[in-house]
Amino acid sequence: MDMKTYLSLDATALAGLVKKGEVNPRELVELSFQRLDEVEPKLHAFTAERHEQALLDAENGGNGIFGGVPVALKNISQALAGQRLSAGSKLLADFRPERDSHFVARLKAAGLIPIGHTNTPEFGLKNISEPELFGPTHNPWNTDHSPGGSSGGAAAAVASGIVPVAGASDGGGSIRIPASFTGLFGLKPTRGRTPVGPGAGRQWQGASIDFALSRTVRDSAALLDELQVVQPEAAFQTPLFPGSYTQQLHHEFSGPLTIAFSLESPVGTMVSEDAKQAVLKTVRWLEEQGHRVEEQTPDIDGVQLMREYYLMNSGEMALLQKNLEKTFGRRLTEDDMEIESWLLATAGKRVSAADYSASLAAWDAAAAKMAELHARFDFYITPATAHPAPEIGELSHSKESRTRLLQALDMARDTTDQQELIYAMFLPSLSYTPFTQLANLTGQPAMSLPLHVTEANLPIGVQVMAQKGEEHRLLQLARQIEQSDLWIGQRGNPFFQ
Structure with a gap:
């Protein structure tokens, strides 16, 4: 061959x-x-x-x-x-x-x-x-x-x-x-x-x-x-x-499908015209096949849901850091991890069991909302990403940015401040990809x-x-x-x- x-x-x-x-x-x-x-x-x-x-x-x-x-x-x-x-x-x-x-x-x-x-x-x-x-x-x-x-x-x-x-x-x-x-x-x-x-x-x-x-x-x-x-x-x-x-x-399919779609970013960030056109031409094609398509956005607070997602990440990274410290027999430092990993792990040490449990409950509430939507619609369509691929280095943190984030972490007074810092840290990258996390938190296929x-x-x-x-x-x-x-x-x- x-x-x-x-x-x-x-x-x-x-x-x-x-x-x-x-x-x-x-x-x-x-x-x-x-x-x-x-x-x-x-x-x-x-x-x-x-x-x-x-x-x-x-x-x-x-x-x-x-x-x-x-x-x-x-x-x-x-x-x-x-x-x-x-x-x-x-x-x-x-x-x-x-x-x-x-x-x-x-x-x-x-x-x-x-x-x-x-x-x-x-x-x-x-x-x-x-x-x-x-x-x-x-x-x-x-x-x-x-x-x-x-x-x-x-x-x-x-x-x-x-x-x-x-x-x-x-x-x-x-x-x-x-x-x-x-x-x-x-x-x-x-x-x-x-x-x-x-x-x-x-x-x-x-x-x-x-x-x-x-x-x-x-x-x-x-x-x-x-x-x-x-x-x-x-x-x-x-x-x-x-x-x-x-x-x-x-x-x-046994008959016409009923399909919902949305062009809105769940976290209120900009969606490119290309991402919108990708969905709209798909919608037109589906309508040409005889399917019923309706613009519909789930009643879910996307910003709050992402905060709950990052809170989970914090807890999981704190546990990972704890396990790695056991493995290596020493305390890890900020030089052992990249900035995102370190901030999440550090913030995760302050997350209470009650807050972590509440975070997972918010996932379940979102799953219930999506179940309601799917009682009416076979599929839910969005852009996969809000923009095409970023340039290499565009979403990475420079040494100066890392220093600023570490300083901000030191100044954070409580769990709320730390979680706000984490959301702000991830927001530039989240603005490229705000649509995908929902299915992870609800457990749906996508x-x-x-x-x-x-x-x-x-x-x-x-x-x-x-x-x-x-x-x-x-x-x-x-x-x-x-x-x-x-x-x-x-x-x-x-x-x-």
């Missing part, structure tokens, strides 16, 4: 050729590394590669629905025995897990061959992938821009053709944001659908979930068939979908569809949310749109020309 053919095929097609004997797994792995060597100096998508191990895996590859197909893993939670898993933190730069996570084990059982781990911001806390430990990952559409985060390395790997699919995770949009910025399909499943294990805990109290980024809908559908599981020890139990997500792609490109040739996605457990309907809609002229995908991406 030549490189042009490799780049043109998705994981499903590549696996089909392996099953027919027209290509072998070693050839595919070699092609993936050939592509990696070619584009990695421009993108910096990977934090670790496993050439020899992947080629050894390929000798025994070929089994499973994706038998022999290369895959990339995310450098957070997706543990591969003996391989570095740093979460973008210099504290964990040499950490090597002793066993595969359950999630990675299921990827391997499906026949996928991990070729390495991809870049991510420290502890997955940002919507860009520019960790101090590894440096920034660049967007294949325009290398002056970010591919987003926290699954930015994964997005760059798929949107440059290194691999057809990549492991990703989403705790506030970290699958859908990079998908929007790089022209990929990004599905965040229902809370509990694809648990990580072992010992992964509640993953930000259920806000975060692991899945994948892909270039085609059918690849994500087939992956969800393989990765959905009920684990007895998992904190969140979601019943298995009784059918096949792949087969669902071939079904038609997807980003690659349906628009700006005049500057930067993609921007459209987000669709559904009621819990209805990934099959999201995938069904995505497949119908994918077969229309509305779908942009990688058209215009210089790495595919």
